[in-house]
Amino acid sequence: MIVLGIESSCDDTAAAVVAEGVLRSNIVATQLDHVLYGGVVPEVASRIHEQYIVPVVAQALASAAITIRELSGIAVTYGPGLAGALVVGLNFAKGLAQALHIPFIGVDHMEGHLWANFLKNPAANDGSPFICLLVSGGHTHLWRVEGVGQYTLLGRSLDDAAGEAFDKGARLLGLAYPGGPAIETAAREGNPQYVDFPRPMRGTEGCDFSFSGLKTALYYYLKRQSSTDIGNNLRHIAASYQLAVVDCLMDRLQRAVQLTGLSRVFVAGGVAANALLRHRLDRWAGSQKLTLSYPPLEFCTDNAAMIALAGSAHLAAGDRSSLDLEISPNLSLADRASRGHVRD
Ligand SMILES: Nc1ncnc2c1ncn2[C@@H]1O[C@H](COP(=O)(O)OP(=O)(O)OP(=O)(O)O)[C@@H](O)[C@H]1O
Ligand SMILES: [Mg+2]
Numbered sequence: 247m248i249v250l251g252i253e254s255s256c257d258d259t260a261a262a263v264v265a266e267g268v269l270r271s272n273i274v275a276t277q278l279d280h281v282l283y284g285g286v287v288p289e290v291a292s293r294i295h296e297q298y299i300v301p302v303v304a305q306a307l308a309s310a311a312i313t314i315r316e317l318s319g320i321a322v323t324y325g326p327g328l329a330g331a332l333v334v335g336l337n338f339a340k341g342l343a344q345a346l347h348i349p350f351i352g353v354d355h356m357e358g359h360l361w362a363n364f365l366k367n368p369a370a371n372d373g374s375p376f377i378c379l380l381v382s383g384g385h386t387h388l389w390r391v392e393g394v395g396q397y398t399l400l401g402r403s404l405d406d407a408a409g410e411a412f413d414k415g416a417r418l419l420g421l422a423y424p425g426g427p428a429i430e431t432a433a434r435e436g437n438p439q440y441v442d443f444p445r446p447m448r449g450t451e452g453c454d455f456s457f458s459g460l461k462t463a464l465y466y467y468l469k470r471q472s473s474t475d476i477g478n479n480l481r482h483i484a485a486s487y488q489l490a491v492v493d494c495l496m497d498r499l500q501r502a503v504q505l506t507g508l509s510r511v512f513v514a515g516g517v518a519a520n521a522l523l524r525h526r527l528d529r530w531a532g533s534q535k536l537t538l539s540y541p542p543l544e545f546c547t548d549n550a551a552m553i554a555l556a557g558s559a560h561l562a563a564g565d566r567s568s569l570d571l572e573i574s575p576n577l578s579l580a581d582r583a584s585r586g587h588v589r590d
Contacts, residue, residue: 247562248312249319250342251554252303254335255327255355256383257286259298260550261306264558269365270310272544272551275302284423285413292330299338306550317348321557324352324567325577326384332573340569351557352567355548356380356579359514360391361556362541362549370512370539377508379499381523382515383409383424386495388453388502389579391512394559397579400502401453408491408517411457415464415487419480429484430520436485441467443490448497453505455498460490492523496530503536510537519546 253260257277263270277294280286307314322339325332336352343350360378364371373393377400380387386403406414409426416425421432443463446456464487468476476483495517503511513527518540531538545552 247318247558248316249321249554249558249561250303250306250317251353251550251552251557252299252320252322252335252339253355253358253548253550253553254295254299254331255323255325256331256548257291257294258548259295259302260548260553261299261303262550262554263306263310263312264551264554265310265312267368267555267558269551269555270312271306272549273302273306273309274549281423284417286328288328288330291328292334295331295334299334303338303342314342314346317346319343319348319557319561320350321353321553321561322350323355323358323553324571325354325574327355327573327575329573329575332575336571336573340571344569349561349566351560351565352571353553353557353560354577354579355553356382356385356387356515357397358552358556360389360512361559362514362545362552363512363539365545365551365555366542367539374510375508376510376512376537377499377502377506378512378514379495379502379518380515381408381495381513381517383407383413385515386455386457387579388498390502390506390508394563399580400506401455401498403455403457405456405458406461408455408457408495409515411461411491412488412517414461415491418461418464418468419476419484419487421484424516426517426520429488430522432481433485433488433522434481436481436483438482438485438489440479440482441486443467443486445490445493445497448494453498453502455494457491457494460487460494488520488522492520492526495523496526500530503534509535511539513538513540514546516547519543
């Protein structure tokens with residue numbers, strides 16, 4: 247089965263080809279225009295997706311050395327994400343599937359992030375249950391995963407996502423968008439003990455997260471400092487803030503392992519690219535004899551390879567979307583089964 251994946255939920259226009267479960271090409275056109283605004287502007291994102299989608303798909307096919315007639319299915323993100331951005335990818339996929347008389351499947355973007363773990367490590371997809379920490383720009387979720395399409399929510403952020411905490415924190419610090427990589431770079435050689443930022447929800451019952459108080463603490467801390475002090479100590483402040491976010495993630499993840507007794511831990515989403523988080527995960531998994539997986543860097547942030555792979559699994563299982571599938575900007579992994587999919 248040769249599947250074209252299409253992703254357009256936010257500010258990356260992406261297409262990829264997966265043939266018999268193996269990634270053949272992966273093209274991501276990141277919309278740099280949003281850097282000017284310090285965040286994603288939905289209207290701008292939709293217009294650029296419209297410009298990029300045809301060349302990006304053509305490039306994905308060419309670099310996979312596949313002709314369009316060889317495709318046996320199309321997988322496309324239909325939520326969650328920005329409405330105007332999702333519409334571009336979904337309608338393109340529907341039109342192409344119609345023209346080629348092949349099936350298409352709507353994929354949950356967050357399920358795609360999770361599946362990014364299997365792109366280079368298919369053996370990890372062995373059917374045994376695991377915990378997945380999904381940490382991205384819009385989501386911070388802890389899932390118990392039993393298999394394809396079987397997800398139970400263990401905890402979620404009650405306010406900002408971890409990636410959002412990085413993005414908003416970076417903006418307060420005068421750093422570039424996206425904030426995660428900017429803070430990570432600024433924090434290099436900084437002293438993470440320099441400011442004692444709060445760790446919201448640490449040690450509490452359940453597995454929920456909260457990051458808005460941390461961002462507010464940074465705001466008030468910066469208000470009390472002179473701009474010279476901030477400039478001189480930027481790396482220390484960034485390192486302290488980064489450590490606080492990572493501490494919160496580790497605390498809740500460790501709690502989920504304790505509560506479920508599961509020993510397989512997967513991490514996915516843009517924040518999974520963070521080197522401090524990876525270091526802490528490695529150390530913890532090693533000491534607790536846990537099986538740990540996170541995707542290679544290029545597959546942590548948005549891409550269509552993860553959508554093509556997740557879609558391939560659904561298509562292989564006989565799942566199909568009908569042409570009346572609509573975008574679902576607030577889609578949650580938990581309600582996948584109830585939306586617009588039929589099984590052959
Ligand atoms: N090295 C890093 N350290 C910390 N955060 C990072 C790093 N690299 C990327 N991020 C963060 O990851 C987020 C982008 O990830 P991703 O593309 O998965 O999110 P999204 O697609 O915008 O949101 P969602 O997947 O929830 O719809 C941004 O918030 C960015 O700051
Ligand atoms: Mg994403």
